[in-house]
Amino acid sequence: MALNTIVAGRAWLYSHNLGRNAQAGMGFSQPVGVVSTKEGVLYVANRSGEQNPSTRISKCTIDQEFISEFGRKGPVYGGNDNVQIFTWLTGVAVDKDENVYGSDEWKSQISIFDKEGEYLRTWGEKGDDPGQINGAAGICFDADDNLWVVNSFNSRIQKFTKDGQYLSGFGEKGDLEGQMEMPSGISLDAEGNVYVTDWGNSRVQKFTPEGQHLLTFGHAGTGAGSLNHPTGVCIDNDGDVYVVDWMNERVVIYDKEARPLTYLYGDAVDVSDWGKMSLDANPDMVKRRNQVSDMVDQQRKFRMPMGCFFDRDNNRLIVADTNRGRLQVYVKDYNYQDPQFNL
Amino acid sequence: MSHKDDLALMSHLMRRAGFGASRDELEQKVAQGYEAVVEELLSPPEELESGKMALMLRYHPSFLLPGGNPLSGQANWMYQMISTQKPLEEKIALFWHQVFATGNSKLDNCDQMLEQIKMFRQYGLGSYKELLVQISKNPAMIFWLDNNENHREAVNENWGRELLELFSMGVSNYTEVDVREASRAFTGWTIRAKLPRQPYGRYPWHFEYREEDHDDGDKTFLGESGNLNGEDIIDIVVQQPATARFICRHLYNFFVADEPQVPSWTIEPARDEEALDAMIATFEENNYEIKPVLRMMFNSEFFKNARFSKIKSPAEVVAGTLKMVEEFQFPEPGILQIGKEPSYMGQAILDPPSVEGWHTGTEWINSGSLLARVNFVADRVANTELPGMRKILDLIQAEGVKTPEQMVDAAAEHMGFVELNQETRQQLVDNAKSDGDLDWSNEAAAKQRLGEIMALIGATTEYQFG
Known part of the structure; x- marks a missing residue:
């Protein structure tokens, strides 16, 4: 592992991490998805757990400023205020008006908030017919501001208007080319092609917007270019593809031809600003940290990460390091000058 | 035997060596043949899944590192029990959890408890000697029995004593001097410092041997002298006749029929001395491997004739019922509850009442626990x-x-x-x-x-x- 990952004319530089394990406020609870605006405002989907439920969307900046959190409870479908909105909050996306969309994989619903976190509405009817949703997992917007939704339980990909009107869909269960098994994450490239993490088949598939299979990335395993239940996927301006290789605890980077380029295993050598607050308030934690001989090696690694987002305006990769309650941020550097090798 | 008798016998085997089986599975296994099924239980094909771990963690990522939250850890294990395709692997883990009872009440760290259970899955059917080495190096056990406080200049006898009293020979088979000498041999067997829980959650413990903290002086243990280290103590312990009897009696109690409670084993005869002798002989003849004993036991007449001669543990009640009704085959919301159901019946898995584990047999039953058992089954x-x-x-x-x-x-x-x-x-x-x-x-x-x-x-x- 290295802070600067250099390969094939590309450079990814570890920038920083943000977050800490926390049930509220300045911290995350099993962050599974993240999205960024071009101004560097982040919305983080916190799955949390059943024992201390704190499912919510956190709003903060890439510079570690906490802004707010929302989505814990609301008047879903016009009901009373005390209803928990999400059961299995999975994906998060932002439209051109900066309204925030969260998907619920159990309820098969999409809930929408304005950028201040005010609950707006929920749509989604559970089922297998076109326009119905069965397991709303990863979500993302296309250039026309339509929402693409992964349906994990029936292995379908569907496109909706922002208001939930069904536009198109494709996909079926299976392990053949073009088929999927409990797909999870989704992202679109600059041409509108659709990339889906085929979780159960341990691969990523690329489709045209109409659903024609174009390419397959990876295969089941632990070796070069292989994947073990991938969850998140995103694409940068060059068409390089980032896949969160969940059970191998890494991010695999492929080129646009599906050739593996390199891997990120986590580089959080630093403590985040919010993390420092925890340490400042708990001197025994600092004492204990200072007794750990391989502190940095332990701290830096991803722990079963699930989500990722590439901020194409700022060339930033953001990885949701789920079981460490933090995000790790990398910058793709186009001006990197490699130093003399034999320094 | 009639076909129904075959099914009934297979049902008995699958209850004891696992957590029950559906009628379809029973029919299929009867067709396979009893001895073949025993072999498959003992050595399941590699391609079979131990449990639907990936599915569970996809929807409940907090179950990976439950930390001090016992409920998430308990639900994690219960889901493995009901979703495994290698039932004996999970059952033997439950067995060793009862023998090497370690509890979250002190650890405040269910991650490490789950790591210990994983170790039982891996080593539980193999060499008992190797298992003792593994449990001696297991961080949860080291912390549970204070071996991280066992130093060359300040011996702590907790681990050394329980190794002999509860994990191998049983009381009355060693002296206080043996306890002291065994404890000296395990000085320096400790845990490496890990990152604390803040700010990024739990990190794993790892075993560490600190030579500079180990007492390398001469010791005399059960009549053998020398510069004994922990492995030497285990070598000696394993070869004691009392150990074979103690472990085989535990196996009989767990898999065959209820015995008196462990503390009375020095004064109460075994329920079936002949069966116990056969198990002991197999254990000793096979270099203290667990699998041959189970093979002999499951194929024996005394096992086949022992139907309904032990009271189901709470974990067996819950896992067996959930499997029968096929609830939570998918880790749907509400799964947290399945881990704590055995607690209502007197068996908080991952959190036994003491290092002695649970008292079994009729002691599973009291007015409160019986009501919990009845209601749980009835509701489903x-x-x-x-x-x-x-x-x-x-x-x-x-x-x-x-x-x-x-x-x-x-x-x-x-x-x-x-x-x-x-x-x-x-x-x-x-x-x-x-x-x-x-x-x-x-x-x-x-x-x-x-x-x-x-x-x-x-x-x-x-x-x-x-």
């Missing part, structure tokens, strides 16, 4: 919409069951070939008679009646035995 078998119940009721319908006698017999059969005594059966039949024969023209009502009969069977004394 009376729910005719659960997938496993739908299958059972469809089978009973297909069998043409109609009269009250047929209803009771069919219900008992599909709940694991429960052997009701005559009086119990008659009471159930009399109860069923109050509503007459089954009327399948109203299918939902007929199935509801059967579910209610099954709930009543779940409340019988007989059903508490497995």
